[in-house]
Amino acid sequence: MQLLVANPTAQSGRNAGRIDEARRLLTTAGVDHDFLPTRAAGKTVDDVAKALSGGAYTAVISMGGDGTFAEVAKGLLKSGVDVPMAMIPTGTANDQGKSFGMESGESDLARNVQVVAEGHTAPLDAGRVTAFGSLDDELATDHFFDSAGWGFSALVLRMRNEDRRLVGGVPILRELYRDQAVYAGAVVRAIALSTVQEQPFEARVTTPAGSVYFEGLTDLIVKNTRIYAGAWVLDTSASPEDGEMELIPFRGREELLKRGVVHHEQVPINESDLAAAGIPLSTVIRSPWFDIQLYARPLGQAPEAQLDGEEWVRAERYRISVLRHAIRLVVPASLDGK
Template sequence: MSPRRTLLVANPTARTGKAARAIDRAMEALANVGLEPEFFATQPEGRTVAALADRIEREDCGRVVYLGGDGTFAESAKGIILARERSGIDIPLGMLPMGTANDQGRSFGISAGPKALEQNIRTIAEGCEQWLDVGRIEAFDEDGESLTSDLWFDNCGFGLSARILAQRNRDRERVARVPLVKQLYRDKLVYAGAAFSEIFKSMVGGPLGGQFSCEANVDGEVVEWVGLTDLVINGTILYGGEWIFVEDCRPDDGEFEIIPFRSHADWVSAAIKAHKRNPVTEDDREVVGMRAREFRRGQRFEVRLFHPQFGREIPAQIDGEEFPSAHHYVVENLFHHLRIVVPEDPHWI
């Protein structure tokens, strides 16, 4: 019998205090189903992962449950993985998502937000588990020396979408300094403003347009793409909570999909064709002459990025957060690297 104690990982100061109310509700609901909750507050300056691993290694917990967005999911998952690597103790991760995109949750039928909290806790109490493949990304300098590495659980990407995220973060920092504007200019509006700004810049073209080329070695097969605006490596079936670029991808098959985007029209086409509620089938697209989404599937990706002389730096992101920019990356699929708690009949929503 595994211990019943449940570590609830969350940031009580998030969402201008709303998170604290959600934490109280979650603690009460977990107790009502006999999961013996213990609150574990996230810590600043990247200290959460090691502190959570230390707590797990006391061997009296049956599971970790995160409450929050993608960042809290990542910290909780990394804490579980670190504890397993250090001491062999392995426990699953349950999900109480509060974020907007919620790719990990929606890929398995788990809704986000306070209204879904009770149902998600019932799912955790039932205890059905599934493996999740985890991504490992490493960036290298021009001499081939490692700059940094990290784990990701949803997707990583390079180009326009990563640039929008970086601009959003800069804008969010500026907005936070102005009390009245901070109340009106919420996160979604900040993101929309950053997206409009960066898309406009990229449409100008030339070196400032942000286009780049890529040489990718996918499990030994070399492919080259030119004139890209974006490059995405996806792990879960959903991207951005709404799009399915590769319909037969699986989160536990030992492989990821690398997907190039060559223009704004390519993104618009993807937004239409790849939306999860799109009724148009692959056969329909062939009839009207729409090309199928180009991608490669594999376990290991060596990616080299090139931009024109005097061109813009090619930014990178993992799970919607900035990652150090480089021109050479290695991305690997870590097969069945994390246990997650899912509904008995997992399916995307």
Template sequence: MQRPLLFVVNPRAGSGRAERIWKAVEGRLRASQTAYEAVFTTPEADGYDTALRVLRTGRYRAVVAVGGDGTANEVVNALLRTAPSLPFGVIPAGSGNDLAHGIGFSSWEAALEAVLQGTVRRADVGRLGERYFLNAAGVGIDGVVADAANRLKGSGRWPTSLSKFVYVLLLLAKWVRFRPRSARIVVDDRVYLFHRVWLVVASNHPFFAGGMRICPGASPEDGLVDVCVVHRVGRLPFLLIFPLVYTGLHTRTPYVTVLRGRNVRVRFRLASFPVQADGEILGEEPLRLTVEPRRLWIFVPRGREELRISEEVPEPMAMLP
């Protein structure tokens, strides 16, 4: 008998957009006679707690997050602690959806099609202490903005109509008073000292913060993270070059240095900034992260897969190398 797919749905993601998308997804699952079960996050139990509880039963053949990048992060952390051989999928239904964009999905329909077709490949994940991340981790004004965004969500004053632009609006608000500092960055035992650092972002995918191409060359398949350092730039020039991040052209300016490695440590001088991973605050610096190569099986668009999962195999991923 075919094991069901597990969908972990955050109905509040994307200001309620996820709930509408889930109804459409469920209709297609029923039409295709796909075995599935769904669980829903609540204000009291996030994606991690919800997924952790049900994954311990060992009943599923794959797990799929329906929501934004934060929901995906929570579900993956539960998955890697309970059933790391199961493939992971994401149905983009949040405000940013940078992970899905980086994987190559242009819509929730395309992401669902990959799950139904069973097209998977190995992907790297990042780890900060005991916490995994899929997309990006950052510190500096990036962490300050992520912290402000989370506080805004928690207050119930999240601007629904401007969800996609909240990062930019908060960045402008924090830009006025943020004081860039010197930072010591160690990448695979290579030590760098940068001055007037605004942010340091280590990325596993090209996109973050709602479509910014922060690290255009980043790949989840090379065993490394790309580290974007914005430094030696004044307050007004920082604002002027900021729009270039949407095209990736900021990396061609003299104010941006891109490093690459498997182990990264960041410490600012005379300051302590929040550290974010996939938009979630994990405390304050120093930032210490490592890449775990090929740690996760992930659903990808057809044509990019390493293999296809056969529905006839009861425990397909347990048999994979």
């Protein structure tokens, strides 16, 4: 028996029909399962942990976007139970699904269910992050599976969430203004804000190899899986199961735009092409752990933070440790890690 976790109220309730179809396909494919709806305010993590700790399930299935994936994965880790985790992607960015060759369109549902039914697995690392205050006091600890970030990317997410709350309160807009538009609007507003009020930050990043000091940062990202923001590959040699993550610094809007071109999946330009043209990019740092000290902007406030596409705790210092092979992830047969 497997446990399917999804949000039937997503997209103004339209996701309920998609869940029903997924359940029908799972049953047809011989996947016996129970259904657990997600809950707000992080309660899904505890619900999943409680359900799995009872020992009744041989696997857990996340159906939704990267946020649902993260909640289910956190619940699995919290349960302490060693069962595989599968996914049926339906989200906007779908970083996790795309990183493992799974798309999130309506026409992809049957194939994704077949991947679940076949049950091939590959290991997936996780990140454990702790935020510290000015007195080195521990503020919060959490896990992430896709990315952690500070600066511009986190600003976009905060604005996206503000737009979601605004749109959600107006029924007609809620029907017309979908997540893709919310993302686009947030990006435009964030770029406009950064153009008017440039606020770069600085960071000292310490790894087993030593310390590196970065100035003039617009964004700082620690990445685990291959795809970022739905279409970008920030490091083509990265692996989600090698016990290391990649830290990518962005200095100013110029580098943000350069990486946006070079690392887009559908653009046939690479870093070597830019280097040959005298336009180098900042070096990517790989490590099993990072200690990140952030230095306040001129206004005295640390940059905004995000984990797996959700706002997180603002702090002056973070410690990230890679938990190697934390999850046994169900993947297409071509990626089977057995």
